Amino acid sequence: MILIGERINAGFKDIKEAIINKDPDPIREWAQKQTEKGATYLDVNMGTASANPDDFLWMIDTVQNEVETPICLDNNKLNVQKLAIPTCKKPPLVNSVLAIDEKMDEIFPTVAEYNASIIGLSQDAGGSPKNADDRMVQAGNVFAKAMEHGLDPDQLFLDPIVMPLKFMQEQAPEILKAAGQYTLFSDPSPHIVCGLSNISNGAKNKSLMDRTFITMLIANGADAAILDVMDDELVNAILTAELMMNRGIYADSYIEAFRG
């Protein structure tokens, strides 16, 4: 499973303050802690704390000076992403691009040039997808465009767009259905990723909901998630679900081995 640590995000107060005060310590600390917990990528997002691309590059540098874990560049401006990609020491994961031709044509060449990966959203200019079929159409466009630009399926992370259960309950089965269909695009399939905490947005029992939904997503082919890697129960559930999908070899101490 590809675990993308969500914590270096200005949505969290300590990170927001760190960006405003140019204090590297909280960023270093979370880079270290999430890496120790087994994060495959570290999401870096400056949110509304700054509009200056230099601050984004500073965050990336701060992380890279602390750990070797590759970066998940989380910024909604593609021109900033294009600036950031070449500064990454290891091929980054670009988070994200909408299923809109001009946007994809803008970012895919840089992704290909730097052997990076990218999250393609199942969403176009028309707004959020309404059901599984909608998601399939959007993801299909992303997949076709990525192949056109010479990306390998391994460089593409399709996101079915997870929505809050509390407010859009009917979407959960549609998301799962769509994920299952994404696995059929190619063999080997592109990666299937989600922003997991969206499912529990605004709800109680957040951790339980995240944990339950990720195991269902894994059963439908998901192999990556942006999540709270500090949540041991969540990661344990993921490790277990992956074995149940026969994606690795079982050993009695599989949890300890991951933490080792």
Next chain:
Amino acid sequence: MDIPKVNERWTSQINEVTIGATADQGGTRSKVITVGGQTTLPGMTFEGDIPNSPVIAGYVSDVVPEWPDFLKKAIGNEINSPTEWAQKCVQEFGCDLISLRLNGADPSGDDKSAADCAKVVENVLKAVDVPLIIWGCGDDDKDAIVLQDCSAVVKGENCLIGSAKESNYKTIVAICKADNHKIISEAPVDINIGKQVNILLQDAGYDLKDVVMFQTTAALGYGLDYVYTILERARMTGLKGDKLMAGPQLADVGGEVWRIKDAVASEEILPGWGDPERRGPSWEAACAADYLQAGADILVMSHPSAIKTIQETITQIA
């Protein structure tokens, strides 16, 4: 029309493990043996690199095994002396290294003392200049004492010591860390236990890059089928990035084939099966060739003509 490339793309590399130490490296071997390091399955050189060919370790025991007479005859009188047997394996049979089994230590057999076993190891080390694989007798309690002494007399020689199981891994780790030897991790035809033993070795502070994996070898029927698929699956898992399964693999063909009736029984017992003097070595060669394809990096073998056949096979596929 272009035919699309269907080459498998593996993301990871099998660990490279070196056995033996030359004078420069603090040992006395004339050369070292390195196995592993590949980035693809056996023979698939168009998909990745295979930097080191599989090797053959000559089976040597401190006491004469309960083997059929024709096999003992094929090896020669030297079978009665572990040092002469080892020399013959290297000089005449062309083995790359020696796999020495201290069967004589078995408490239900000759029950030889640790000191006696250590003497044998010391003598074999002096008799040949190739790297050594050293096994106990398989009894955990006895091996704890025997291997400790045997390991000490070859300190600095970077031997491969067998074997660590769930039941005794702490002892083996302590011995091998003290004397700087490599470890064989053993599992009873069970890939899950194979992985578990590796986890335990890692937890005990032993570097998995110094481990050779061993599934107790089978030489017949379902057993062969199971072990073949385990070796293959372990290798693919290692190539896909599971660091716990990325070790080179060993198959004890010579230690197993001669225990099965089908390879050794006479024509009176198995009418129509042909002369066991031809059948036996063919059986050993067939098993070894199977395991080569499954992903074995070290083949322990005993019959000289089977060894010769597999040496040719290795040359052909490498």
